[in-house]
Amino acid sequence: MKLPLHVIEGREGLAGLLELLGASEGQIRFVGGAVRDGMLGHQVADIDCATLLMPDAVMERLQRAGVKVVPTGIEHGTVTAVLPWGPVEVTTLRRDVSTDGRRATIAYSNNWHEDASRRDFTINALYADPLTLEITDFFGGLEDLAAHRVRFIGDPLTRIAEDHLRILRFFRFYARFAYGAPDADALAACIARANDLMALSRERIAMELLALLRLPDPGATVELMENIGIFRPVLPEILADGVARLRDVIALEAACGIVPDAVRRLTALLPPDPGLAEQVAQRLKLSNAQRKQMMLAAGWGEAFPQDPRALGWTYGAESAIDRYLLSGDVGADAAIALLASWSRPVFVLTGKDIIARGVRPGPDVARLLQAVERQWVAEGFPTRDRLDRIADMLVTGR
Known part of the structure; x- marks a missing residue:
């Protein structure tokens, strides 16, 4: 099976980069999301590559050819080549020496199967030859893609013990790619190890949670996570009515043509309490702008003025739209439509x-x-x- 040609077409400088890094000698392959999404027919934004070359050798070859290269993750074997159309991450094949659930100590490898074995899900361990576009699939990832199934590579409990964040990643990938019931072994492992999430940094939890909530319709997955206790160790404030409110917000966003917003959706999961929203934002170490957005949006339980523009004047149109979306009140769609096209006037009196x-x-x-x-x-x-x-x-x- 081959990677569709559209994945690499129109990417200026990519062919030259691949040749510099030994494509003709089999020293580099496409890997991960570009292969996965390309095989699904999805738009591919980023290209990642795996290589037999050492990071220093990658940098030396690219610098000698005048290609800008940045050591973005050099301690993990990753450098980033900056091409005219965008960045390409190039990572040396690796194996894990030790893991503690939060970070891994790695060693470089020259074995493609060994590199694939340390990845999380079968659908993320797909490689493609950059010249022939032939797919290398060690763990049945192509079959899982066809079945819209997300499976861990090997024993799920072992993979979660290596990196606890894989619990949240499993549900994000399930929400994005899967149909039907989740893989039973994966689900059981996530339930059994949910408390491991407490060992992670709040930033990593926030990154994955917001990535999940940013998907077009994560409502069913979030409901599943709440029902089986995944959120309890890190976000005990999320309750069943918050999940129902999230699903209503997702539906109203779609009906009103409003772009999904992860921070708004996170606020939907919480009670309408600005003080609580601030505590959650601080615990997750969100940015100041995100914290402010949550606090303003969490006021959706307050009375609304007769004219939606008055709310827009006080809090800004975006925050007012957040409140109307979260309230789900009758007439919210009309208020949102008005605010979406409203330009805030200037109060000229001094x-x-x-x-x-x-x-x-x-x-x-x-x-x-x-x-x-x-x-x-x-x-x-x-x-x-x-x-x-x-x-x-x-x-x-x-």
């Missing part, structure tokens, strides 16, 4: 305009300016003439 109406500089200026703004928003952002009349009325009482 403190000088209040002072010009006879108010002495001081706290009263700010108080009156805020009162004018509130009335302007309540009236639906009327024109400057009406804004001036509002200011006159509130300052002079007429």
Whole structure:
């Protein structure tokens, strides 16, 4: 079986890179996601390669040919070649010397089967010759792809003991590629070792969780994970009603043409409590922007103004859309449509305009300016003439 030609077509500089790294001598192959996705007919964004060459030799050959190369993961045997169309990761064949569930000590190898044996799932251990495009499949990955099945390579408990993050990766790949019931051995191992997730860094957990939630429709998989206790060690705040809310949010996003957002979907799993959302965001070590988004979105349980634009004015259109999506209230779709096409107007009045109406500089200026703004928003952002009349009325009482 061969890798479809479209995977490599139009990628400027790729053929030259492969020749530099010994394609004609069998020293390099495509591996992993590019092969997997290509065989499924999916769009392939990134190209990864495995090679018999040592990392230093890879860098030396590319630098000598004028190809930009970055030692992105040199301690794990990975360097990145930067081509005109994008990066190509090149990793020397490896075997694990020791593992502790969080990190592995590796040694380089010259054996393709040994390199494949350390990978997580059969569908990720597919290699393709860059010249003939012939697939090398050591563990039945092609059959699993055809069956839309995700299986660990070898004993699932052993693979999870090597890297606990594989529990979450299993469910992410299941949500993305699988149909039907999950592999029974894999599922049993994930349930048995769920507490191992507590040994992982919060950043790694967040990375996998957000990657899962970013998929088009992870609702059924998240529900399965909640039902069997996968989240309990790391996100005990997730409850059954949160999973139901996530599924509603996914459906409403699709109905409204809103791009899926992983942080919004994570917030859906939690109770409507901004303080709790902040705690979860901090525990997962999310970015400041993500933490702020969660806190604002978690206010979806508060009362909504009659005009959705008023909420957009207070919190920003994106946060207001998050709240309407999470609330699922009747009319939320109309409010979302309005906010999606709304441009926030400019409140042009300043403190000088209040002072010009006879108010002495001081706290009263700010108080009156805020009162004018509130009335302007309540009236639906009327024109400057009406804004001036509002200011006159509130300052002079007429």
